Every structure is written in C-alpha cells, then in structure tokens.
Amino acid sequence: MYKNIRITVLSHLLVWLTLICLPYLLSYGQEQDFSRVIAHFWIPLFFSAIIFYLNYFVLIDRFLFPKKMLYFIIINAVAIVCFLYLKEYIEDNFFKDIIKKSVLGAERVRPPFIIAVYIQILSYLAPLFFSIALKSTKRWIKTEAERKEAANFKLKSELQHLRYQLQPHFFFNSLNNIYALVDISPDQAKKSIHSLSKLMRYMLYETNEESISLLKEIDFMKKYIDLMKLRVSDKTVVNYSFPSEETGIKIAPLLFISLIENAFKHGVSASKPSTINIKMTCNTKTVLFVIENDNFPKKTEDKSGSGIGLPNIEKRLELLYPNNNRFKTAVNNNRFVAELEIETN
Template sequence: MYINDKLDELLNAETIRRYSITYKHHVVFWVIYFAINTLRWGSVHDDFALSLKTNLIGFPIHIALAYFNIYFLMPKYVYTRKYVLYAFLMVACLFIMLLVKFNLTYYLIDTNVMPEGPGETDSITFNYAMTTMIGELYVVAFATAIKVTVDWLREHSKLHELEKRQLTTELKFLRSQVSPHFFFNTLNNVYSLTLEKSNKAPEVILKLSELMRYLLYATRKRKQDLKSEIDCIQNYIDLERIRFDDSLQIDIGISGDMENKTIAPMLLVPLIENCFKHGATKSIGEIHIAIDINVTDDYMYFNVSNTVPKKEVEGKVATRGGGIGLSNVKKRLELGYTPEDYELSIFEKDNMFHVNLKLKV
C-alpha cells in the first residue's frame, strides 16, 4: 500500500509539472494579450494613447471576469450540470461589467465611450451594450478555452500513465504465475534423492537454482533472449523428467537461427507446464509430450502437444481451452503484442491436446 501511494504521488507530481499553469504563465499571457490589443486598437483609431488608456481600464475587468468564470462559475455550475443558472449568472456578470466599463470610460477617459462607432456614443445604447458584452465574452471564452485544454491534457496524461502502470503491473503478475506446486514437487524430489544419496541430487538442485534465477531476474525485463527462454524450458523439462521417471516420453525438436531474437519472458513455460499438469499428472499408462520449436525469419513456430488423460477421453470432457496456464498466455499476448504479431490455436485431435503458437520474435 505504501509503495502504491508513493507511485501515485510521483505520478501526480510528474503530470502536474508537465501540464501546469504557473503565475509566470498568467503574467506572460496577459502582457502579450494587452500589448496585441493595444496595438490593434491603436491602429484602428490611429491613436495609441487612447488605446492604451482604454485597455488599462478594460483589462482589469477582463482579468477579473475571466478568473471568476474559470475558478468559480464553471466549477460550481458547469461541472455540476447547472447550465441554465450558469448562463443567467454569466449574462448578469457581463451586464455588471458593462456598467463598470461604461462609467470608468465616461468619467476617466472620454464621454464618447465608443470611438469606433459611426457617431458619438455618450450613453448605454443597444449597439454599445452588445459590442462591449460580446467583446468581453470573447476574451473570457479565449482564456477559459486555454484553461480547459490544459486541464484536459493533464487528465488525459494522468489516465494514460495510470493505464500504462496498470498494464505493467498486470504483465509482471502474469509473468510470475508459474505453479508453486511445481517447486514443492521438485523440492520433495530433491529430498527423496538426498535420502537415497542419489548422484542426481546435485544436478537437480543446480537446475532448480538456474530456473529460479531466471524467474527472479529475467522476468524483470519486457523482452528476453529467445535462447534464454528455451534454456529455461529445457531446465523445467529436465526437472519434470525426474519427477515422472520412465513413464514419461518427451520428444523435443529445436531448430532455426535464434540469434538476436527476443520474446516476453516466461511466455512459453506455462504452455509446457500445462502439458504436465493436465496430461502427465492425470494420465494412467504411457505419457507422450511433443515439443517443437522452429525459428524462421522473424517468426517462431512453437507447437506442443500432450496425451489427453484417459479419464477425460472416457468421460468425453470438452477440449481444454480455459486453463489458468492458457488464459495466462492469452492475456499476456494481448497485453504485450499486437494482433498482427501472433497466432494462437488450441485444439484436440486423435486423443492429443495441441497448442500452436506463431509469434514474431
């Protein structure tokens, strides 16, 4: 829980840093906006002094109304879906702004409050009211659009990072799901071999150590060398051979160029484990498992099959397609590869259970 809290804290801090509006940004925005507006209206009136005066009066009103809308009206009424009340209050604010701007302009600058108009305007006419309120609304909308866009980018980035972290966590969990029963059984075998003072005991311990080292360290990477994955499979099979002794017949074929080929770690082991779990442990009599791995160009063709347990054949149990091992592999393929990168088929034929995987490596 502590680690998750820390991750959330770091994630939020990084996202806020990436898409945050500081005081410096506010100042720069309004200074640039003020300069452009002053130059614009100075050119229109051919009087930059008048433009400077009117903007000095108008911009504090712009700023106050923009921030009042962004930090009060929108959170309180728009985000809570009170749109009618929001519209009413916005119109009321624009009207109050109109009265304030008219009186400040009239008494501090010029009685002609609308010099760009067709004639002299010394009272609040309909044209003056509409022009001023729409102009004010334009400024407020522009500032609000910037704030909403930055907020959306921040939330979108945060959501993306959370999804990415969730996928990474899920993949790590799936990679770690090799049956603990395998290790218990192997340790029991080691115990029996040590009691018998068998020469096989040191070899079994060494192979188990290599397998555990691979599980601990290689699975931290997103991709692992294909050759290392196959070495892990061979160690796993060697350990299972000891467990089942002469009742187990395994045919293994490995071919192709594996140099510079990579694969998601522990992707194939659950498929091999599945053969022993559902084939070897449930069969009575001869057990046959066939494994063929071939690398051609950029693709690995992995085919594994095992004898269907006699109880399942006699009871006409449906083909196994939803075991934990197979579900694990399907989920990892979905999370770690694109649909174009792999083909997975699972079927039963001639009392043999088959899993065929074509994977881009």
C-alpha cells in the first residue's frame, strides 16, 4: 500500500516538474524571458494544478459520482472564472512591462478578447477532464477488483458447501454398506469400520486444500474400492487400473469418488453377475477417468440414494474447471458408462 502511494506521489511530481520545465525544453538553446514564462505559463499552470487536485480529491467524489451535476458544474465554472480574473489582475499589476511591449520593444498586439478567454477556458478544462478521467479509471479498477474478490469469495463458499454436502453423503452411504455386513459377516464389518475411519480421516484433514496430488487421490479411491468390495458377492467382478508413478499433476479432491460410489450403488445386483471396470489415464496435463458398470436402476420407492452425487460433480466441475473439462454419461447395451476428462493447469 505504502509503495503504491510513493509511486503515485513520484509520478505526479514528475509530471508537474516536466510541465514546469516545458518552456525551456521546447525552446532549447534559445534565451527565455523569465518574467514572460512566469506570467504566461507558470501562473496558469499553478491554477490548472489547483483545478486538477480540487476535483481529484474533493469535487468528483462529493458531487460528480453522487450525480450532483449542477453543483459540480457551478463550482468549477466559478473557479475557472476566478482564475481567469486573477490571471488578468496579476498580469496587469505585476507584469505590465511584458504586456505593453513585445520582446523587440514594439507594442504587443493582443488577440480578440473572446478568443483569448476561450483559449484560457480550454486550458483550464483540460486538467478538469483529465482529473475526471483519472478518477473514473481509478474507481473502475477498484470496483473491478472488489467484484473479482466478491466472485472469488462466492466461488470458495460454493465449493465449501459442495464439499460439506459430499462428506456426509459419502459417510452415510458407507455406513449403510457396513450395516448390511453386520449380520452377514461381523469380521468384515469390523474391518470395514477400520477402513472407513482411515477414509474419513483423509476427507477431513487431507482435502481442505484447493488441489492435492493425484497419487493421494488415487490411493484414497483404491481404499474406497477395497472397502466396497467387502460387501459385494462373488458374482461381482471389480477391475481397476490407475497410474502408479508420480505424474506431478494436482487436482481438486474428491472429484471421482461419486462416480465410483454410483457404480457400486447402481451397478451391483445381489442375484445377477455384474462387472465394474474403472480406468484412469493421464499425460502431462490431462486426466481421463472412465468407469463402466452394469445398469441396475433403483426402483422409484427405493430411497437409499440421495441423488446428489452426479449433480455435485457437475457443479464442482463448472466452478473449478470451466471450459477445461468434459463429462458425459451414457447407457450402452444395458451398461452405464461415465467419462470424465480434466485439463489441469
């Protein structure tokens, strides 16, 4: 903040110093009448600086931006008229010699009064318009920064909400699966509870970052698949293939787990053979995840699923990877296929 203030002050000083030196810069090598420079250039420049900073620090904020245009115009008009009068008064009383005679000693020929006034008014309107332009640009930049900050805050809030939505969804579905094992296989139920505690620890403590290592997410998915395999019968075959080497890719956590969860929820039958195929491939920046399972749709009266899995994925993809994702689902030959491709930065 202080650095920006210093840069602004130095910039203003540099501009005004350049303007003060302008008569000498434009007539390099020629002799300048110091009194003429003061009367015809530095005094109007001083008045222009007053108009500029009066508007920049006071009038624009108090009258122009609140749309009190009449007050803004009147105050500036009065200030310009006062400066025109003061300039003439100073010249008539302190610089009579340069008014009466030119450099060669002849009588000075003045331009028509109206034209002279018109030119001077334009010279004072220039700093006025420049201050408006500068102040408006500064206000626009500030407004745009605030808008982006608000949008970023909204994005983080939505993502946090989706994450909190996913965690209990995942937890309750896992508990339902373990509950089904209690009577059938108490030992497997105990093992499942232990595995679930590890998974929940990961979800609570490892997924708070915006992005995590792809290998960590893969390890989490493998543990979840192993947990889910405990409750399915021998009629269900689960095949999965994940990258085994470090890729350096980082992704948003918990993007793929809902697809795996849906495969076990809707792709497994207690009486019919079923197969779940899961495959992930990746290159330098792209991750492709494909999951395929038999399609055993839930009955209308079956309320075991909350139905938030796929909508959750779509919403998170929209927020996290806009224009950098491809997600599609289809049912082919009574097999459900979901394909998710993400292009990471």
